[in-house]
Amino acid sequence: MLKLAKKEEWTSYFRVLKYCVPYKKRLIYAVVCMILSAVASIIPPWLIKNVVDDVLIRKQTQLLNILCVSVVFLYILKAAFAYANLYLMTWVGQKVVIDIRLELYDRTQRLSLATLYSRRSGEFLSRITNDVATLQNILASAVIDFVVQGVTFVGIIGFLIFLNWRLTLVTSLIIPVAALAIDRASSKLRSVGAVIQDRLAMVAAIAQEAVSSIKIVRSFATEEEEYKRFKEESDLHFKAVMKGTQVRGVLEGIVEVILISALAIILWSGGRSVIAGRLTAGGLIAFCTYIGLLVQPVRTLSRVVSSIQQGAASADRIFEILDEKNEVPVAENPQILSPMEGRVSFENVRFGYNDSKMVLNGLSFDIKRGEKVAIVGPTGAGKSTIADLIMRFYDPQGGAVKVDGVDIRAVEIKSYRRQIGVVPQDPVLMKGTLAYNIGYGCKNVTKEALVRAAEMAGIYDFIKTLPRGFDTEVGERGVTLSGGQRQRVAIARAVVRDPKILIMDEATSSLDTLVEQQVQEAMNNAMEGRTAIVIAHRLSTIRDADRIFVLREGAIAEMGTHDELIAAGGQYYKMYAAGNGRHTPEEA
Known part of the structure; x- marks a missing residue:
């Protein structure tokens, strides 16, 4: 019925589904529950046919009791199976999303610096968070809708053929029109989905840049300019989202109008068949009820197409990073x-x-x-x-x-x-304690090793004056420390692992003369007995x-x-x- 996308456009989606393989047992249970839930939802109209033909016309009271209880029981089963498939698919979807996010994060950590520097850090952040979150939709709700509504659609068609194949033939002439509308819109939805995610990535990138460079922004009084940039990108993202909403809205509306038109034609043709005695009244009511129920799976499947197209756009962005060639x-x-x-x-x-x-x-x-x-x-x-x-x-x-x-x-x-120990020009510290930053990258580092490194770097006396000592939080990027203190923490971090090679990359170029002399003494202590490579800006230090x-x-x-x-x-x-x-x- 649905030509969802060209073969090559499904590549990313099928690649995402491969991440479900480790959880195939739960996935199979979920699919079984979906099918049973769908079956339970398509039987009631057949019971309604019996109510009209056997109860209302033939006045069989006992059958009425059985049919009413059966309808309630069917919907209890439907609710139970729906709960089970929702829980299981959400569990599988979340597990797969976590696996992809971890792999994407790990891959990002291992990319060459040339690749990392070629893009804004906010773009990588957007792919790790927003794009991976979008996949949750196609892995859980989209799959549920696709299976449940797909089975429902097939089951309804089967009942329609059984009730009256002539009316079903009339219906089948109209459904391809809806399928054509869905196919035409799907390619548009994919491109719109890619634009939405790109715009969202730009919003995240600008926000991240502004927050991480807040001192520069305030120093140059450019808050209004940064606000304007953020607003412009937010507006572009808003327009992209609304464009996607327009396409989805038009698609669903067209499908619904086509199906209601089909219902009107069926009422006209079926009514004539009842008058002519070729169809019972209950059969016509059941047929029309099934046509009414057919609207929901077709509308849902059209929405699933939209989700898959947008999800595939996110998957493309994720796999672009995962497939990035490592230059090292x-x-x-x-x-x-x-x-x-x-x-x-x-x-x-x-x-x-x-x-x-x-x-x-x-x-x-x-x-x-x-x-x-x-x-x-x-x-x-x-x-x-x-x-x-x-x-x-x-x-x-x-x-x-x-x-x-x-x-x-x-x-x-x-x-x-x-x-190898490295002391960079800009000593970036991680959010955490002094102990965490000095021992960064060293497993099971001892307190004695931290003290030795801090003494060698000339920062231990300062640490002893702090109420919490090594357990003092330094804040993001070490904002609670002075430039000289951050540099000495960086020296301690470099030497705590007892490196054979020590690289000092213009480690004092941003410090004033007095602090530079103090840090230089710490650097000399750190370089003692090691192969030391000093990249110098001030020649007096070498x-x-x-x-x-x-x-x-x-x-x-x-x-x-x-x-x-x-x-x-x-x-x-x-x-x-x-x-x-x-x-x-x-x-x-």
């Missing part, structure tokens, strides 16, 4: 470096965030175990890119990054990263580095100690002189 693939038989020594080497590494422009051009260097190396250079020279490649957030387009002589593309990534790499245009322009580079009078000397307010010989 996992090795088939990964090698585990445990314990790691900490030797780092770049061998003719070429890397660019896009193929049109390389950030690193044939970069090569070796860092010995326990060596402290500083990397300096102008903005865009590739300093932070080196740190990202060591962490294997990206893979180079050419050459190799090796640790302990092993290409890190062949290394088990989790065990590898757990042996004077005691074993070696300094000066980057320019993705390659090492100079290399040496602080004193050697100053004596050479090259690019490093110019950078150091500019940072200390001195003139270079060329400028003097």
Whole structure:
């Protein structure tokens, strides 16, 4: 009857249904209950035929009692089966939704940074929450309606043929018209559903950006502009929702008018048959009752088409993320470096965030175990890119990054990263306690380990002054702490796992001079005995580095100690002189 969608448009829906396989037992029970509920709902009109023909006309009182009790009993059964199928399908639907949401969340966590940075974080949030929630509708209510109303439709057609095949033939000439209207509207509903979810994602993205950047918004007094952006996207979402409502409303209205027209034709034709003696009065009443009941399954099935189309649009958005190719693939038989020594080497590494422009051009260097190396250079020279490649957030387009002589593309990534400590320029803290943040990523971390890390980072004295100590909540992103305190917590978080490699990515660039000196002391303590890579903005903080790499245009322009580079009078000397307010010989 219904041409719901083209074959390829069902792919996402059938893919969603595969998530039901682990719960197939409950799903089978639910389908059985749906069928029994549908059967119980289509028998009463047949009993009404007997009431008219055998009770009202032939005056059989005993049969009247039986028929009345039977109707009540049937509806009790219908209610029981309907409750069972609703409970079971909701249970299965929720389980499947949780499975998909967990898989989507896990996949999002593992996507490459290039993919994550290419979209707004609010878009990912919308797909994890809104799009997955939309699937609940097609997995529970849509499936229930499809099975129950589908069985009801087939059962009613069977009774109609049994009652009078001529009238059923007249009816069958009208139903395809309704099916055609549903088919024409279904493709429109799918596209409208995709627009609705995209608009909702934009609303979530703008809200998330504004809330996470509230200080910037207030600092620049742009509350009205942000409100305007949010309102504009909300209005676009409203228009998309109303467009979908219009399509659904027109579809259901057309179907209902077509079916009522069919009922009018049947009354005219059937009435003539009763007058001619070809049909009993009870048979006509039962036939018309079944036609009236036929309106509900057809209307519901048209609504199911709408739900499936919109749900498929959400499924498409979900599977777009799940099918996203990971640009940092996992090795088939990964090698585990445990314990790691900490030797780092770049061998003719070429890397660019896009193929049109390389950030690193044939970069090569070796860092010995326990060596402290500083990397300096102008903005865009590739300093932070080196740190990202060591962490294997990206893979180079050419050459190799090796640790302990092993290409890190062949290394088990989790065990590898757990042996590296990172202190970023912006020390993002998680909502939770100081203990949670310092021990983040370390399973079964002890109180003694937390204290040692906090002492090494120079934050323990401050923690002792707090009423709840390590159990003090830091607030979202650590808003209750100062910049220096957040940075020292980040240092403690990096060293609590006793990493073999420690990366300091411009860890003091956002701090004032006094706080920078305090944090620098904590950094020196943390780097002791470890392979340390310091990406520096202020050159005064790296004077005691074993070696300094000066980057320019993705390659090492100079290399040496602080004193050697100053004596050479090259690019490093110019950078150091500019940072200390001195003139270079060329400028003097």
